[in-house]
Amino acid sequence: MxxxxxxxxxxxxxxxxxxxxxxxxxxxxxxxxxxxxxxxxxxLDGYRTRLTGLTSAEASSLFLAGLPGPAAELGLGEVAAAAELKVLAALPPEPRSQAAMMRERFHLDVPGWYRGSDEAPFLTEVAEAVWEQRPLRMRYRRWGPEEVDRDIHPYGLILKGGSWYLAAETSGEFRTYRVGRILRIEVLPGRFDRRPGFDLVAFWSKFAAEFSARMYTGVATVRLDPDYLGLLRYTIGNDITDAALDDAATGPDGRLRLAVPIESVRHARWQLLRLGSALEVLDPPDLRKLMAETIEELAQMYRG
Structure with missing residues (x-):
């Protein structure tokens, strides 16, 4: 040219x-x-590009990002392994050695301790429907014993804490479904057109923020021995603890006064009891009363 x-x-x-x-x-x-x-x-005739533009750090990050467990769950284990070998073979010597070291020295295990991944028997079928834009009819178990039937357009899959979630459109609205709760699935004929401009990452970020806001519906005012701040973080999480610390005050006795977001009074009781006498609930009154009743029941049980 x-x-x-x-x-x-x-x-x-x-x-x-x-x-x-x-x-x-x-x-x-x-x-x-x-x-x-x-x-x-x-x-020049026959010239082909090789992956020489990758830096050592970039090449290493590719192998750190390749999660073999989730890829296998999606039915892509062999494909991902083959792609990894091809990328590795195409790299120049220095990035290749760095990538091999990354794979030898770092391993990502997604689920938390004492919590396995969800059993999701229909994950492969859902993934294929997402990729091929095939509509689905599913039997779904909602929270509690209720089961419902839904016709959906599957848009994307998200892996969160060892559980797979499906972003799908149904009746003109986007909703999120936990794949492990799908009881039965049927691929419907035809293909659907994805809504222009749909962004899976933006959708999930918005859903996660709204879910968190719906989850924490109340606030508990507590007094905490500052030496137990680490245990509070372990119990209720870093994000909630940081939110509480934003408006924290230190009393004359050196204890912290915190406003802690809670899901419900009953849920907060079991969370906050884990801190023992290091934490005192001041408000709301029904939570303070429930804490006292529970402690009295425990005291009577152990005295007996």
Missing amino acids: TAAELSAELEVSIRTVYRDVEALSSSGVPVYADRGPAGGYQL
């Missing part, structure tokens, strides 16, 4: 074409020019 043709195709100036061709040539790409009326720029 001539410089003028390249300029028109790439929508840049001819000067930019001259500059970029010179840069490509300097970096080892075998591009050369034939002079004359029928001339132009040409790549």
Whole structure:
């Protein structure tokens, strides 16, 4: 192609074409020019790019990001392993050795301790429907014993804390379903058109924020021995503890006064009892009363 043709195709100036061709040539790409009326720029016959543009850190991060467990759950274990081998073989020596070291020295295990991954027997079928834009009819178990039937357009899958979630459109609205709660599935005929502009990451971020806001419906005011702040973080999580610390005050006795977000009075009772006498509930009154009743029941049981 001539410089003028390249300029028109790439929508840049001819000067930019001259500059970029010179840069490509300097970096080892075998591009050369034939002079004359029928001339132009040409790549050496048979030339193929290799992954030489990856830095060592970039190559290493690829292998750290490759989670073999989730890939296998999606039915892509062998494909992911083959792709990893091909990428590794295409890397220059230094990035290749760095990537191999990363794989030898780091392993990502997604679920938390004492919590296994969800059993999701229909995950592979759901993943195929997501990829092929196939509508689904499913039998779904909601929270509690209720079962419902839903016709959905599956848009994307999210792995969160060892559990798979499905972002899907149903009756014109986007909803989230836990894949492990799908009881039965049927692939419907035809394909659906994805709604333009749908962003899976943005959708999940918004859902997670709204879910957190719905979950923490109340606030408990407590007094805490500051030496037990680490245990509070372990019990209710870093995010909730940080939110409570934003408006924390220290009393004359050195204890912290905190406003702690809670899901419910009954749920908060079991969470906060774990801190023993290091934490005192001041408000709301029904939580303070429930704490006292529970402690009295425990005291009577152990006295007996």
